[in-house]
Amino acid sequence: MLRVVSFLIVVIFFINTIKCAEILAIFHSPPKSMHLGGVALAEILAENKHNVTFVSSVEISPPPRTFTHVFLDDVAEASGGHMNYFNMNTNSYHQAYLLEHIGIGVSNATIRNPKFKQLLSSKKFDLVILEAIYSDSLIFIAEYLNVPLLLYSSVDAFYFSNFIFGNYAPASFIPNLLTGYTSDMTFFQRVDNLLISIACYLMHYTVGIPTHDIIVKDNFRNAPHIAEYNNKASVMLLNSDSSVTQPVPLVPGMIDIGGFHIKKPKKLPRDLEELLNNSKHGVIYFSLGSLLQSSEMSNQTIKTLIEVFSKLKETVLWKWEDEELPEKPPNVIIKKWLPQNDILAHKNVKLFITHGGLHSLLETVYHAVPCVMIPVFFDQKRNAKRAQSCGFAENINFEELTSEKLELAVRKVLNNPKYTESVKKRSSIMRDKPLSPAETLLFWVNYVIRHNGAHHLKVSSLKLAWYQYFLLDVSVFLAACLIFSILLIRYLFQSMMGKRTTKKIKTK
Structure with missing residues (x-):
């Protein structure tokens, strides 16, 4: 100490x-x-x-x-x-x-x-x-x-x-x-x-x-x-x-x-504060980050998401970049922009559905919120698999997303306390530092x-040059020495055998 x-x-x-x-x-x-x-x-x-x-x-x-x-x-x-x-x-x-x-x-x-x-x-x-x-x-x-x-x-x-x-x-x-x-x-x-x-x-x-x-x-x-x-x-x-x-x-x-980049949570806007406080069954936060736009997904994918969200008792807070969301269920609230760090810090957030970007991954672990990851490209797929192997997330590749898979993943994370326990352990590791x-x-x-x-x-x-770094020059040298040694032994052996044969002929 x-x-x-x-x-x-x-x-x-x-x-x-x-x-x-x-x-x-x-x-x-x-x-x-x-x-x-x-x-x-x-x-x-x-x-x-x-x-x-x-x-x-x-x-x-x-x-x-x-x-x-x-x-x-x-x-x-x-x-x-x-x-x-x-x-x-x-x-x-x-x-x-x-x-x-x-x-x-x-x-x-x-x-x-x-x-x-x-x-x-x-x-x-x-x-x-x-x-x-x-x-x-x-x-x-x-x-x-x-x-x-x-x-x-x-x-x-x-x-x-x-x-x-x-x-x-x-x-x-x-x-x-x-x-x-x-x-x-x-x-x-x-x-x-x-x-x-x-x-x-x-x-x-x-x-x-x-x-x-x-x-x-x-x-x-x-x-x-x-x-x-x-x-x-x-x-x-x-x-x-x-x-x-x-x-x-x-x-x-x-x-x-x-x-x-994670800062001390700020006070939420009044409407969000009331929404999070008053959601009887808790809140599911859904965001695909700053680069991916939810509104650019195919109509079929959007219908898949709406179908699953409509079956849930929880309030779904969705970062949606368009003005309206057709056929939006009553338990789904859309906003063009959301203060993600401040939302994840709220005690009533039960689940984070995310694309698996590294900033989002770090924030969900810091605030100990279990998640369902839907990775799309670059490092997101590796992040999602790591989160799943750590025990605090379920992972569905975007191109494999179906309503059955999504609903199963969401209910697993919500209903099984092991996901929350795992993310709390990871949060403790993340916070336990001298600086x-x-x-x-x-x-x-x-x-x-x-x-x-x-x-x-x-x-x-x-x-070092690349061939030195990978010891290719040393490998070639050792291989040449080995080949030379084999050839030398072979030559000496053949010379000895040749002399013995000559000696036998002379003796006869």
Whole structure:
């Protein structure tokens, strides 16, 4: 106990004594869920006396009061514009291809944006924080400004972050983000996991990195090759937590801060407060996050949901983005926007039906609300399976959704106390930390500033070529030695046998 108190005193001392820094936070990816994580990060740093310039492709309205926002209005178009993700091809290889090219497009659009170029030439910074997914070319910004770099990942460690941090992630028990597997894979799942992992690495190494190198050289004269700065960062903050992920090896600079965006619940609007308080049988909260729009689902899927909800005695609070919901049952309440964190904190919420996005997963665990997950794409399927394996959720892939499956899953979670007990255990794990996720985030940002990039945390594997990292040169050498030894023994044996035969002939 004394050690923990001493540690906290030291941490608080460093947090309070760090000088005010000028921080450039680049959160260029268009998905609103990633943007909201960046906003939460910027607010935490700004509230702790840092001057933050936050660059994003999503507009903030009303404008933030605690930090400066630079809105890049043309970057979102580079991702292909608005997409209906319910109709998206969920094949892992297709998603890998799509994400790689979206990353190239939005990174290129960000670097070329006139507002962004003007910002780089008009202000001095002490640190660059970059959203790390598929953004190799933007790593050069820290090199260009000659300041330390800190990376942020909106998901836990995956092949992109492992690649640039030299983190060892065997395909035998660490599932690729896009497969939807957990660590407990069957033989053929391990085969598939290995193949998709190889495909992702090859695609990034042969397509992603060379293209990002061209982007930088097209926009910055005399820029070095990307290999000279691609491993510039020594610390990456991961939006993950041990309560919802399975244990995996991480290099020292990869730090979990999952749940940093969760704030103390605020008082609900009066109408919502009354609804939640007065719902006799409790409330089921249904939301598919900020990226997926419920109103874009097919008519058949909407009918399936309405059919199930109409049979329930509980009140269903549904985040629905349209004005009306045809054939809405009386126990279903629709709202275009809902304060999710504040709703999940209410004691009368009995169940959360969610798409399985990481922010939603962290919030439902923090507030100890069991859930039914209907994952659609990207990391959602893996999140849903992890939640199910932890015992606090039922999982139905979106493309397999039927009224029978949904009703069965909802009633199982509502009527079996094991789901609530499991999520309470996970919530206890998530809350049991010497520092809160927000304090951990702040500590590591200050740490990188104090130690000018914290390069002492880098692993030596980053100095190796790919064939050295996988010991291919050693394997070839040992194989050559083995072959040479076999040939030598064979030669010596044949020579000895030849001499013995000659000797016998002479004796005769």
